[in-house]
Amino acid sequence: MNFSSVLIVTYGRSGSTLLQGLLNSIDGCLIRGENHNFCYGLFKAYEAITNTKNHYDNETKSFEATHPWYGAALLDENRFIEDARKLVLNQLNPDALQLNCIGFKEIRYVDCLTRLGEYLNFLEKLFPNPAFIALTRDHDQVMSSGWWQKRQDAKKTEARLTEFEEYISYYGKNKNNVFHIDYSDMINQTQNLQKMFEFVGVPYNKAAVENVLSIPHSYKTKPEESVTTHTLQVEQVQQPIVQYARIDESPLQNLQTITITVSGVVVLKADSGKDGVLIATDGEHEYPVSWKISSPLIREKFPENPNARYARFRVEHLQITTDRAIDIYFEDELANRYLLFKILLKETI
Structure with missing residues (x-):
């Protein structure tokens, strides 16, 4: 493998446990789960040692027993890193397994955004030959989780996720040990997922990935009382005025x-010359669609297209049955309609 350590850097409900599973499918690779960000305490201890050593006149006078910082000059930040590394590796691998790569995933990096750069630099010292895999996910899918809703309102969540993603993107720009992957890459088995395996230095094993x-x-999840489930089937229609369109995966499964x-x-x-609205209809009823919602990840994907800045949409309270599809159209200023998606309901017992 290209790295001796791999750290998954992300936030809650991003699909990090799935990424953990994919990395653990690699022979000789052990990626543990989250641990309440316990390495951040080591970072603070390391910072305290360096601050103590840098305190004025500690280098010479602290050897005197009458000095208030007696012995401060003997503190050794390099020795601390060595000791802390042994501590962490013993916690992650108590059975001393023979491994090619070790690491863990953590979702609490958004709790230390103001120190994130310094913290990641510390982790780069702490772990042997480390790689950082930054995992993101569509914000609507993330925020639909009760895990986030219990912690803060949607606006604050959106701001924190965006800030985290912008910083981690900036942090990894000139580094060859940082890789970005999105949840959609994993579930759709995109080329970027294959590149992730290439990044860590192992061949892509399609069978192992599909098994994970x-x-x-x-x-x-808690067992449901009903034994009948519904799954949505989405048919996408390509239109010449559209550069990119998709339906989010998560809400469409196991309904x-x-x-x-x-x-x-x-x-x-960008050159379509069109403006208008999105409309959802079942043939009898039309449903209001909220469109042109902020979409920072899509903006990064298509930086030259101003329409990518506000490209997300959301439509609620759709009533769908097995014998009636939902169609989503783009309607321009002249009331011309372009079919984008046809959504069908499939029922299984």
Whole structure:
């Protein structure tokens, strides 16, 4: 492998346990789960040692027993790193397994945004030959989780996620040990997922990846009383005025209700000359669609297209049945409609 350590750097409900599973499918690679960011305490201790050594006149006078900082000059930040590394590796690998790579995933980096750069630099010292894999996910999917809703309001969450992503993107710009992957790359098995395996230095094993993806990860859900489930099938229609469009994956699987919320992205081509609205309809009823919601990740994907800055959409309270599809259109100023998606409900027992 190209690295001796791999750290998954992300936030809650990003799909980090799934990424953990994919990395653990590599022979000789051990990626543990989250640990309440216990290395941050080591970072603070390291900082205290360096601050103590840098305190004025500690270098010479602190050897005197009458000095208030007696012995401060004997503190050794390099020895601390060596000792801390042994401590961390013993905690992660108490059985002393013979490994090619070790690490863990952590979701609490958003709690230390103001010190994130310094903290990542410390982790780069602490872990042997480390790689950082930055994991992101569509913000609507992340914020739909009750885990986030219990902690802060949506605006604060959006701001923190965006700030984290912008910083980690900046941090990794000139580094060859930082790789960015999105949740959608994993579940859709995109080329970027293959590049991640190339990045860590192992061949892409399609069978192993598909096996991991077939296994539920993270917390188990409570059993449902109903034995009938519903799954949405999405058919996308290519239109010449559209540069990029997709429906989010997460809300479309294992549905237990026919009242649904659908979200996604529609980016008109920069030179389309079109403006208008999105409309969702079942043929009898039309549903209001909120469109042109801030989309920072899509903006990064298409930086030259101003339409990518506000490209997300969301439509709630859709009533869908097995015999009636939902169509989502773009309607321009002249009331011309362009079909983008056809959503069908499939029922299984």
